[in-house]
Amino acid sequence: MFLISALSGARRLGLWRTCAGALCWAAASAQAALPIQHWTQANGARVYLVESHAIPMVDVQIDLDAGSRRDPAAQAGLAAVMAGQISSGMKADPKAQGPYAKAMDENQLGEAWADLGASFGAGAGADRLSFSLRSLSYPDLLDKAVSLAARQMAHPAFPKDIWARDRERLSASIRESLTQPGTVAQNAYAPAVYGSHPYGYKTTPESLLRISADDLKALHAQSLRACQASISVVGDLSRAQADALVKRLLALWPASSGCSPMPPVAEVAPLKAAQTLNLAFDSAQAHVLMGQPGYKRSDPDFFALLVGNHILGGGGFVSRLTEQVREKRGLSYSVYSYFSPALHAGAFTVGFQTRPDQAAQAVAVAQEVVKAFVQDGPTEAELQAAKSNLIGGFALRIDSNRKLLDNVANIAWNRLPLNYLDNWTAQVERVSVDHVRRAMARVLQPDRMVTVVLGAQP
Numbered sequence: 151m152f153l154i155s156a157l158s159g160a161r162r163l164g165l166w167r168t169c170a171g172a173l174c175w176a177a178a179s180a181q182a183a184l185p186i187q188h189w190t191q192a193n194g195a196r197v198y199l200v201e202s203h204a205i206p207m208v209d210v211q212i213d214l215d216a217g218s219r220r221d222p223a224a225q226a227g228l229a230a231v232m233a234g235q236i237s238s239g240m241k242a243d244p245k246a247q248g249p250y251a252k253a254m255d256e257n258q259l260g261e262a263w264a265d266l267g268a269s270f271g272a273g274a275g276a277d278r279l280s281f282s283l284r285s286l287s288y289p290d291l292l293d294k295a296v297s298l299a300a301r302q303m304a305h306p307a308f309p310k311d312i313w314a315r316d317r318e319r320l321s322a323s324i325r326e327s328l329t330q331p332g333t334v335a336q337n338a339y340a341p342a343v344y345g346s347h348p349y350g351y352k353t354t355p356e357s358l359l360r361i362s363a364d365d366l367k368a369l370h371a372q373s374l375r376a377c378q379a380s381i382s383v384v385g386d387l388s389r390a391q392a393d394a395l396v397k398r399l400l401a402l403w404p405a406s407s408g409c410s411p412m413p414p415v416a417e418v419a420p421l422k423a424a425q426t427l428n429l430a431f432d433s434a435q436a437h438v439l440m441g442q443p444g445y446k447r448s449d450p451d452f453f454a455l456l457v458g459n460h461i462l463g464g465g466g467f468v469s470r471l472t473e474q475v476r477e478k479r480g481l482s483y484s485v486y487s488y489f490s491p492a493l494h495a496g497a498f499t500v501g502f503q504t505r506p507d508q509a510a511q512a513v514a515v516a517q518e519v520v521k522a523f524v525q526d527g528p529t530e531a532e533l534q535a536a537k538s539n540l541i542g543g544f545a546l547r548i549d550s551n552r553k554l555l556d557n558v559a560n561i562a563w564n565r566l567p568l569n570y571l572d573n574w575t576a577q578v579e580r581v582s583v584d585h586v587r588r589a590m591a592r593v594l595q596p597d598r599m600v601t602v603v604l605g606a607q608p
Contacts, residue, residue, distance in 0.1 A: 184548075186558060186568045187389055194377030194409050195400060198562045199392045200384045202551060206287040208385035209555045212303075212399070213563050215412050216279035216373035219348040219493070225360050227320075227353030229274035232366045232373075235316070236272040236281075239307035243402075250298045256312065259302065268295040270302060276349055277493045278563065279373055283399075284552075287386035296398050304402035306370060310363040321355035331433040335604040338427050339439040342600040343497050347418045376400045377409030380562040384555040418443045418495040421598045433605035436509040437501075440516060442599045444498035447491040447564050451589035453577045455489060458586040460536045461528045462520070463487025463500060468535065470528075474519045475502065481512040487520075498594060509606035521596040527587025541575045 187199040218229045237260075242253040254262065263270060268285035281303055285295035327333040337352055344350030379400070383392045421442050431437075445455060463471040463486050475485045482502040490496030500520065504512040528536070548554045548571065561570050 184571045186561065186571075188568055189389075189393070191376075191393070191396065191400075193400065193406070195379045195381055195396065196562060197393065197396050198380070198382045198558050198568075199387070199389060200554060200558055201387065201389075202384055202554070203386050205551070206386050207551055208283075208285050208287045208292060208383065208387055208395075209551050210281075210283040210395070210399070211382045211555055211559045212281040213380045213382075213559060214279045214373055214375065215277070215378055216369070217274050217277040218351065219276055219415050220412075221348060221351060223346075223348075223351060224357065225365065226351035226357040228361055228365060228369060229279060230353065231313075231317075231320075231358070231361055232369045233272040233274040233279060235308055235313055235366055236302060236306045236370075238312040238316070239309050240302050241305045241307045243301060243305055246301065248297065249294075250301050253307065255309075262298060266291055266295050266298070270295075270299045272303075276496075280559075292395075296395055300399050300402050303399070304374065308363045308366045308370070313363045313366065317358050317361075320353075321358055324353065324355055324358075331431050331435070331437045331604055334429065334431060335437040335439055335602050338429060338604070339441070339499075339600060339602045340497075342425055342427060342602065343421070343441055343443060345419050347416065347494065349418060349492075349494060349496065371404070374403045375406065375409070376403050377406055378412070380559070382555055382559040382562050384551050384558060415494070421595070421600065424598055424601070426601045426603070428606065429602065429604040431605040433506075435503040436506045436512075436606040437503055437602075437604040438509065438513060438516070439499060439501050439602045440513070440520075440599055441497050441499040442595060443495040444489045445491050445593050446493065446495055449491065449593075451585070451592070452491070454581050454585040454589035455491075455593060457533070457536050457540065457578060457581045458523075458528065458590045459487055459489055459498075460540060461532045461586070462523050462590075465536060465539060468539070470523060470532070471500065471502075471516060471519050475512060475515055479511075479515060481505075481508050481515065485516065506605055506607040509603050513601060513603060517596065517599075517601075520594070520599075524590050524594045524596055527583055527590065530583055533581070533583050533586065537578055537581065540578050544575055 184200065187201075188197065190196050216229060218227070221228045238256045240254045240259060243251050250262070266285065268283070268291065270284075271282045273280055273282075281299070283295065283299045285292050328337075340352065341350040381396050381399075383395070387395065445451070449455065461470060463469045466472070466486075467476075469485075469487075471485045471487060475481050476483065482504045485500070485502035487498070487500045489498050500516055502512065502516065546553075548557055557571055560566070561568065567573070
């Protein structure tokens, strides 16, 4: 997220001494029912609320189907840039009254949020455009924070000079990143895995040059669709108060007489054959990425794949990849694997660094580990250890308002059951060895993976 202010105004925040109470509340919630209230407003916006009265804070996240998967290929980065420029200035609103009716530049906006001791931000990921608001729940402060957030969302200025300045900064940052081996490897890996799908697009200085301030305004105008918004609220509010807060946040958005669906985005195409990319790079370590398209977040085997990957390479020093690549052969200090499930099949990735002269051996070992795991699945001992680790760490997933908001937003965005968090540990516990084996074998094809090796000795 592009945060404007991060809870400055420390004179108001002596109350943060009570934040330890939130940890106790979250730990208790991991063992008891976590009530998520859900309703749909007249404009079609879907609201999800968890009341949390331990501390006087409110966190809000608004998610829209306007992420980078909808970027034109020639303008990769458009959604992320638009979200970042939300903080660059705000137009005046002649119909509004109060201190936030006037135009503000980026410095004035930052000062306004600092005075409130609140924060507001916007960001775009692969699937979502998201707005976030955090404020104390004291009525005088929250009322002002909601008013300012509503104005900033609805009436950003997108000044041309600020975008021209920031475009140069972003371009320079991108060029500098291309001196880093990890970036170069990732830039080769993503398009090889995703092909022509937008998940594989990379923002470049050239794509930024094709984005004008008018493009930002046009994308913003078409993105604010209340009828397709998911709003997650966690904090010191009742349902009636949360409903009123959401109405005020969206009050300045364009009115809509209907809610036509967004144009579909093509699915990620499966790989047809293995591909190895050996990239020359003067680096002390060879950087290796291996993988393929994985699965969508809606996959019914989500928990089996979660547990399976934990055993394979997501469990840190106790994973099978770590045992074989690091512990037994000393080929890498760290080796990992992960899935990136989303609205489309996000990548399954194995990654590590190794000495350039050991790269071929390390790649062969990692490939064999993945192949054997997909074929045979885990042992019963590995399964039980993974489930114990995941279940034991569940409380840490919701031990703050911010983490809880992330989980509620995940439920809202992916249309998961309202009792998803209540049943999370039970779902993990139900996973069996056979379930993991079948799920991993269905999703992964070790003989059709992309392998990027950067900086290995020829």
